[in-house]
Structures are given as structure tokens and as C-alpha cells.
Amino acid sequence: MSFEFLLGSIGIGLIYALVSLGVFISFRLLDFPDLTADASFPLGGAVCGLCMYVGIDPWIATFLGMFAGCIAGAMTGLLYVKLNILQLLSSIIVMIGLYSINLRILGIGPYIMGETPRMAGSPNLSLLDAKTIFSPFMAEDYSNQYLVQPIMILAFVVVFWLLLNLFLNTQVGLALRATGTNQRMAKSQGIPTGAITILGMAISNGLIALGGSLFVQTQGGADITIGVGTIVIGLASIIIGESIFPTKRIWAVMIAVIFGAILYRLFIAFALSNEFLQEIGVGTEDLNLITAILVVLALVLPKQLKKYSKKRGK
Amino acid sequence: MIKVGQLQLTFNQGTPIENHVLRGLNLNIKKGEFVTIIGSNGAGKSSLLNVISGDLIADSGHITINNKDVTRWPAWKRAGMVARVFQDPMVGTCENLTIEENLAIAYNRGNNFTLRPALNRRLRVLFKEKLATLNLGLENRLSDMMGLLSGGQRQAVSLLMSTLQPSKILLLDEHTAALDPKTAQFVLDLTNEIVQKNQLTTMMVTHSMKQALEYGTRTVMLHQGQVVLDVSGEQRDKLTVTDLLDMFEKTRGEKVTDDALLLG
Numbered sequence: 315m316s317f318e319f320l321l322g323s324i325g326i327g328l329i330y331a332l333v334s335l336g337v338f339i340s341f342r343l344l345d346f347p348d349l350t351a352d353a354s355f356p357l358g359g360a361v362c363g364l365c366m367y368v369g370i371d372p373w374i375a376t377f378l379g380m381f382a383g384c385i386a387g388a389m390t391g392l393l394y395v396k397l398n399i400l401q402l403l404s405s406i407i408v409m410i411g412l413y414s415i416n417l418r419i420l421g422i423g424p425y426i427m428g429e430t431p432r433m434a435g436s437p438n439l440s441l442l443d444a445k446t447i448f449s450p451f452m453a454e455d456y457s458n459q460y461l462v463q464p465i466m467i468l469a470f471v472v473v474f475w476l477l478l479n480l481f482l483n484t485q486v487g488l489a490l491r492a493t494g495t496n497q498r499m500a501k502s503q504g505i506p507t508g509a510i511t512i513l514g515m516a517i518s519n520g521l522i523a524l525g526g527s528l529f530v531q532t533q534g535g536a537d538i539t540i541g542v543g544t545i546v547i548g549l550a551s552i553i554i555g556e557s558i559f560p561t562k563r564i565w566a567v568m569i570a571v572i573f574g575a576i577l578y579r580l581f582i583a584f585a586l587s588n589e590f591l592q593e594i595g596v597g598t599e600d601l602n603l604i605t606a607i608l609v610v611l612a613l614v615l616p617k618q619l620k621k622y623s624k625k626r627g628k
Numbered sequence: 629m630i631k632v633g634q635l636q637l638t639f640n641q642g643t644p645i646e647n648h649v650l651r652g653l654n655l656n657i658k659k660g661e662f663v664t665i666i667g668s669n670g671a672g673k674s675s676l677l678n679v680i681s682g683d684l685i686a687d688s689g690h691i692t693i694n695n696k697d698v699t700r701w702p703a704w705k706r707a708g709m710v711a712r713v714f715q716d717p718m719v720g721t722c723e724n725l726t727i728e729e730n731l732a733i734a735y736n737r738g739n740n741f742t743l744r745p746a747l748n749r750r751l752r753v754l755f756k757e758k759l760a761t762l763n764l765g766l767e768n769r770l771s772d773m774m775g776l777l778s779g780g781q782r783q784a785v786s787l788l789m790s791t792l793q794p795s796k797i798l799l800l801d802e803h804t805a806a807l808d809p810k811t812a813q814f815v816l817d818l819t820n821e822i823v824q825k826n827q828l829t830t831m832m833v834t835h836s837m838k839q840a841l842e843y844g845t846r847t848v849m850l851h852q853g854q855v856v857l858d859v860s861g862e863q864r865d866k867l868t869v870t871d872l873l874d875m876f877e878k879t880r881g882e883k884v885t886d887d888a889l890l891l892g
Contacts, residue, residue, distance in 0.1 A: 485741040488725065488733050495724045498714070502681065503709030503789075504737045558812070562773055 318460040319583065325464035325532065327579030329525050331471050331572040334555075335478060336521030337548030338571050341389075343482075344494040344514045349405040350390045351522045352414035354383040356521025356541035358363035362421040363536035366444040367423035373447055376527045382517040383523020386412060416538055438537040448538055464531050465603050470528065471572060474521065479565050483519075490514050490584035491564075522548070543602055550609045551575035557616040581608060630657040630680070630797055635689035637675055637853075649675045652688070661860075662823055662830045664840040665877075667850035674715075676850065677799045680831070684704040686859070689715045693796050706736025709791035712799040713783065716806055716831070720786035723775030727766060727785065730774050730889070731755045734789030758788055775841035780811030786820055791826055798823065800832040818844070837869045837876070847872075851879045 333355060339346035362379030367374050386408060419434035425433045451462045481487045489512040492500040493507045493514070500507050506568035522544065555574025561567055585591060585604050596604075637650035650674045657663055667673050678684040680691060682703035690699045693709050714720045721730050731744040732755075752770060759767040760786050766777075774782065782805060789800055798817065804812035804846075820843055823830050834840050840847050847864055849857035856879045859867060 418754055453778055480741075480745075483745055483747070484743045485736055485746045487733075488746045491725060492722045492733055493730075496717050496719065496722045498683070500733075501683070501703040502707060502710075502712050502714075502720075503703050503733050504739070505706050505733070505741060510741075535795045540887055 319587070321460045321464050323579045323583040325467055325574055327576035328464060328471050329466040329528050330551060330579065331575035332573040333522045333525035333544060334473060334520040334548045334551035334571045335474065335546065335568060337554055338568065339514055339518040341549065342552065343491055344511060346515065347402050347516065348390060349402065349547040350386055350408050350519055351548060352517040352541045353409040353416065354386040354523045355526040355544040356382045356416050356538055357386055357412055358526030358539055359530035359536040360416045362527035363439045363441050364419050364423045364532045365447065366441055367439060368426050372445050372531065372554065376447060376524070379527030380520045380524040384520035387515035387519025388512050391515035395508040397512055420536055420538060438535060440535045441530060442534045448531060450614065467528055475568055475572065478568060482564050543605055546605055546609055547578065550605065550612055551578045553609065553612040554578055557612060578608065629659050629694065631692045633690050635679060635706055635793060636687045637679060637684065638687055649853050651680065653854055655848065656833065657740070657829060658780065659829055661846055662844035663846045663848055664844040665831060665848050665850060666837060667838045670854040671850040672823060673850055674801055677801050677833060678892045681710050681712055681799055694816065696706060709796040710799060711795035713790055713803040713891055715802045717779040717782040717786070721782050723773065725774045726771045726773055728752060728755055728770040731792065732787060735792045737776045737793045751818045765835060780807050783815050784805060787815070787822055788820060790824055796829060798828045798830045800830065802835060810868050841867055841869060841872065849876065
């Protein structure tokens, strides 16, 4: 594994740290099994990509991508709160609907720029010539790309960790955490749990879409398939983080989740560059299978270890 | 003052397990009254409290609190007027939040939740003072997770939380039933002390006839979703547990076999 490859993996890991923080809000804080993530990640990428494609400032594009995710999350929340559709089902409905919308968004750029006569959907959008938020700091030959990207993404992660920290300790933040753990208590204390759930889902998916926005800028293109397994990666990161750094303090848990996301990426990078695995024919096409196995391990191992140490203690 | 009129509530309407819980229940409670509520299982005691708090919405009838019709209000909207302590100590407090965070939420009951920091030095001092009155040593454990406390401690904190903001009525739904006898007595005494000190209008559901007469200023017996006995003042002072039991049996038309009612 080369140094550049290692840094690249950490960079991607940091992007998924944002995603994992989003998933942490829905799954852990709100106790809302939310599959919207698989569509809000590419939604963020598609909206950001479209904006950059038509020449909008990449910073504004990034935040528009994030905002689109907020709307998607709020939609899922609305379906659940206002129409009483099951949480999981609400998120699946939004996810399926967004798939079409994402195809449309990815296809509309070339039409706006007059490159195609028809307004049709597309599974991808090339951004190789587009200006990204990284562009101003990049050397002409992209030789410092492996440094610039992880550092800037790290800045994003730090800023959003700080903001979330502040937010979760405000009155609304406490209300959100109470809503997730004990809805009856929350209601009896005057917390409008419905509105709080919608807000939380918006924040969660906003973070996930921000991840998508940054992701397409590191990849030189947006693609409909980048969202596949987002939720599983987010969950895996949370579980890895929680098992390696067990803590209850909210700020520390979020740091654990961030490290979990980076570690997860490193595991994957290791698995894909391992000579033995390469020899027996494991390649990038097996990524999702490796992810699935990792999640199962992360879910089961901590419990097994606890059992084992208990037995030895006796 | 609380007015409850012609309250009707049916669970699972139109199904084989239909259950008509409240059948035109009427009850007026004056300011400062401490009402104890008794009745057999299924008499509608908890349902009545849940309808007043907004956890359940009545099929028909009306509930007014201080001349405000709240019949259709959701629970969170009524929280500014209604404080409550649940039977299950796990329900009244949030185990994943610290003690001070739980108190901070209760301190904001009935107000809008804003983007201001939920805790500050002034509040911590206040919470410390309040917790010290419980004599449980919790004033030194402000940043401990609520989940670390015992059921009795959590119930005591729940009680304290219900007094952090003024309310028009305090609802206690068998809030000592899940505790061991000694802790139950402690929480009950604490309840009495808090209610007296703050002059709270209170409704307390209990399974124990003894408690029903020993505490409070008025006792109401429910049967099949209606008030069948309502005593206060001198009449109530003269009443003994045996009298109450007789009336209880008369309304039910059968002998009481539940030891908890007799011995509780």
C-alpha cells in the first residue's frame, strides 16, 4: 500500500465520516431506520455535480447538494410523521422515488448547456473539466491531490463535528435526543416530537448529501450507482467506532463514529490491496461482499468478545 | 380548575375486542385539590389520566383546563399545563441523557425549544439545589447518565422534574407501583411533601385503598368508566379502609380477592 493510496483511503474515509454522522443521527439519536441515505448520497452528488457543470461556484454547489439532501430527509420524515407510514417504508419510498429524480438531475446538465437537444435522464455526469472546491489549491499536474483533498475534507469533518456538538447541546438538540430515546417522556415535556423528527431527518440526510457532494468532486464525475450500500457503510462505521471506543458522551461517540468510518475505509483498502487476496482473485467487484462480511463481524465480534471475557472472568 | 365532561373512550372500536373504557365520565377538580383515584382493573383510571394528558384523545366529551378547551390538543401542546409522573420509572426520564440534561428538558416544559444552549452555570446551580432537597446525594452526580440510577431514584427525579415549571395539574399514575415497598414509601412521602409545598392540584391513581384515604383531600372511585364514589372533607375523614372496601364490593357486586387492595 503506497502512501498516496493510504491518504486517498483516509480522504474517502473522511467523506464517509460525514455520512456516518448523518446515519448516526437517524439510526442512533432518532432511532429511525432510514434507508433514504442510499439515495440522498447520490442526490447530493448529482445536485452538486449539476451546479458545477453549469458553472455555479463549487462552494455554493456543495451546499446546494447538502440542501437537497435536507429536503429528501424531510420528505421521509413527513411521510412517517404526517401520513403515518412505517419508518422503514417511508425511507424506501423516498429512496425509490429519488432514483428517478437523480437520473433526471444527472441528465439535465448537458441539456442546459445546449450539448444535447433532448432533456433525458442519464446514469452519470462527467465533471473532469469542472471547477471543484479543491481546484484553487491543486497543482497543475494534480501532484498534490492526495494531500489537498484529505486535508480539506478533514476540515469539513471537524467543522461539522463542532457544529453538531453545539447543536446537540441546545434545547432543540436535547429535544431531538429525547425524542429518539423516549418519545412518551418527550411529549410529556412539551416536545413536538413530529416536527423534531422531521428536522432531525433533514439534518441527517443533509450531512449524507454533503458527503455525496464532496465525493463526486474527488471522483471527477457523478454516477447513479455511488449510493449503493451507503447506509450499510454508515452503519458499519458506527458499529466499528462504537465497539473500538465505547463511550456514552455525545461528543466522544461522534469522534468514535468518525474514526470508525476511517478505519472501515482502511480495512477495505487493506482487503483490496492484500497480495494473498489478490492472488486468489478478490477484486473491486467484491467490495460490497466484503462490506457485508465486515458489518456482520462488527456486529457479532464485540458480543462474542464480551461473552469470552465473561467466561474467563469466572 | 379542571373540568371533565361526558368523556367517552373506546379502544378497538368495531372489532371483536372492542373495549368501552370511559362511559360519559364527569369530574370537576378545584384548584389545590389532591384527588386520589381508585377502582378495579379496567375501571378507566389510567385512561382518564391519559385522556387528560393528551396521550389518548377522547372519542367525545370535553376537557377544559383553566377554561381552555384542550380536548383535541396533542400531549406535547398540553405539557405547559399538565405535569406527570408515569408508573414505569423508565418512561418519565431519558436514560441516555444525563441527570442535568433531563432536568434541563423539564425546566423548559411548556416553552418553545430554541437554539440556545440547554444548560448553563445558573441552571446547574439551581438543579444542584433542587436535587439536594431529595436527600439522595444526586446533587453531586449532575453529569451521570440517568440510566445509572435506580427505579426509585429515577421516580424521585421525575417528581422533581414535574415541579420545575408551574402546571395546572399534576398527574400521578400509580407512580410507586413499580417500586419496592420501602422505596415506594419514600417516593410517596416525597410526593406528599412536594404537593403540599407547591400547593399543586393533583390527581393520583393508586391501587391501595389505604393510600387513597391517607393521602390527598378527596377520593374518587371509578367503575366501568364512570365515577361511582366521590368523597371529600369530613365525610372522607370518617371513612375507613373497610368502609371503602364495602362500597367497592357493592359496586362490583362481588367479593374482593385481590390481596394488594387490602394490604397495600
